Amino acid sequence: MSQSNFASTKQLTIIWVVLILLTISTAYVGFLELSGLAIVGILLLTVTIKGQLIIDYYIGLKNVRGFWRLAMLGFVYIIPIIIFTGYYLSSV
Amino acid sequence: MSTKDPLPGDLAIWFVIMAEMLVFGVFFIVYVVVRSNNVELFNEYQLELHRIGGVINTIALITSSYFVALGIHAIRNDNIKRTGQMLLLALFMGAVFVGVKIWEYSHVFGAGINLSTNTFYTFYISLTFFHFMHVLLGMVILIILYYYLQKGKYSAQSHEDIETGASYWHMVDLLWIVLFPLVYIIR
Numbered sequence: 001m002s003q004s005n006f007a008s009t010k011q012l013t014i015i016w017v018v019l020i021l022l023t024i025s026t027a028y029v030g031f032l033e034l035s036g037l038a039i040v041g042i043l044l045l046t047v048t049i050k051g052q053l054i055i056d057y058y059i060g061l062k063n064v065r066g067f068w069r070l071a072m073l074g075f076v077y078i079i080p081i082i083i084f085t086g087y088y089l090s091s092v
Numbered sequence: 093m094s095t096k097d098p099l100p101g102d103l104a105i106w107f108v109i110m111a112e113m114l115v116f117g118v119f120f121i122v123y124v125v126v127r128s129n130n131v132e133l134f135n136e137y138q139l140e141l142h143r144i145g146g147v148i149n150t151i152a153l154i155t156s157s158y159f160v161a162l163g164i165h166a167i168r169n170d171n172i173k174r175t176g177q178m179l180l181l182a183l184f185m186g187a188v189f190v191g192v193k194i195w196e197y198s199h200v201f202g203a204g205i206n207l208s209t210n211t212f213y214t215f216y217i218s219l220t221f222f223h224f225m226h227v228l229l230g231m232v233i234l235i236i237l238y239y240y241l242q243k244g245k246y247s248a249q250s251h252e253d254i255e256t257g258a259s260y261w262h263m264v265d266l267l268w269i270v271l272f273p274l275v276y277i278i279r
Contacts, residue, residue: 006097009165016158020151027147030277033139043273050154050269058161059262063097068106072266075113079120079270086124087278090131 007057015057022046040087044080051076100164101256109263112226116267119222120274123215130211135279137212145196146276149189150268153227156185157265160234160258170248172241179238182261186231193224216275223267230264233257 007015026046029039052073056062061069099106127134163178200217207214237257240246246254
């Protein structure tokens with residue numbers, strides 16, 4: 001197994017900055033009390049992006065093949081899609 | 093060229109993680125279904141939540157995960173001292189989460205709100221408290237890992253326990269990343 005497969009400290013730090021920026025942008029939307037399907041969609045997209053970054057780089061599944069990575073990614077893709085569908089159905 | 097990596101940590105923790113995520117996943121879906129029949133109520137009471145507390149806690153958990161990831165990086169390079177420092181910093185951020193959550197609960201329960209106040213608060217209290225218990229368990233795991241690290245149990249060649257505990261801690265972070273916008277922000 002090659003050590004170079006793992007994220008470097010620089011990569012981990014850049015990802016931390018991205019995660020914090022996405023969190024602050026989500027919080028900003030919260031403080032503005034914005035609503036609507038487009039806002040819900042954007043917020044859920046940030047959930048998916050943050051989730052994938054954590055799964056691939058912090059947990060270290062980026063180069064892990066097979067069921068476990070797909071199952072973890074499934075959570076951060078499928079759950080937001082279901083949430084969006086629920087919000088869409090309750091708005092029509 | 094990228095090669096295939098092994099699953100980090102003990103295989104058993106991955107069954108635990110999958111089970112936990114399934115439970116929370118079902119919880120989130122039920123929240124959305126119940127909300128769809130009580131949209132006005134959920135939107136009204138969501139505004140009563142302490143969003144600043146939620147934001148601080150999100151930053152605390154993300155930063156804690158970052159320190160744990162740095163700790164894994166350090167142990168892979170056999171840097172025991174730095175691994176210990178990173179675990180302590182991760183624990184500190186976990187303690188920030190716990191402190192803010194207790195402050196938040198003291199305000200909620202101090203206002204006479206409980207599980208039966210209304211449907212929104214039933215979900216808010218049960219979902220966040222269930223997650224809170226996972227944070228506490230994760231912190232206990234990090235303390236145990238730090239203890240054995242200081243005892244000289246781990247090295248670059250042998251640190252599966254740390255990867256196992258780290259995977260659990262990242263799961264706790266991952267769950268909060270969905271829970272926070274769902275309960276505190278999205279309306």
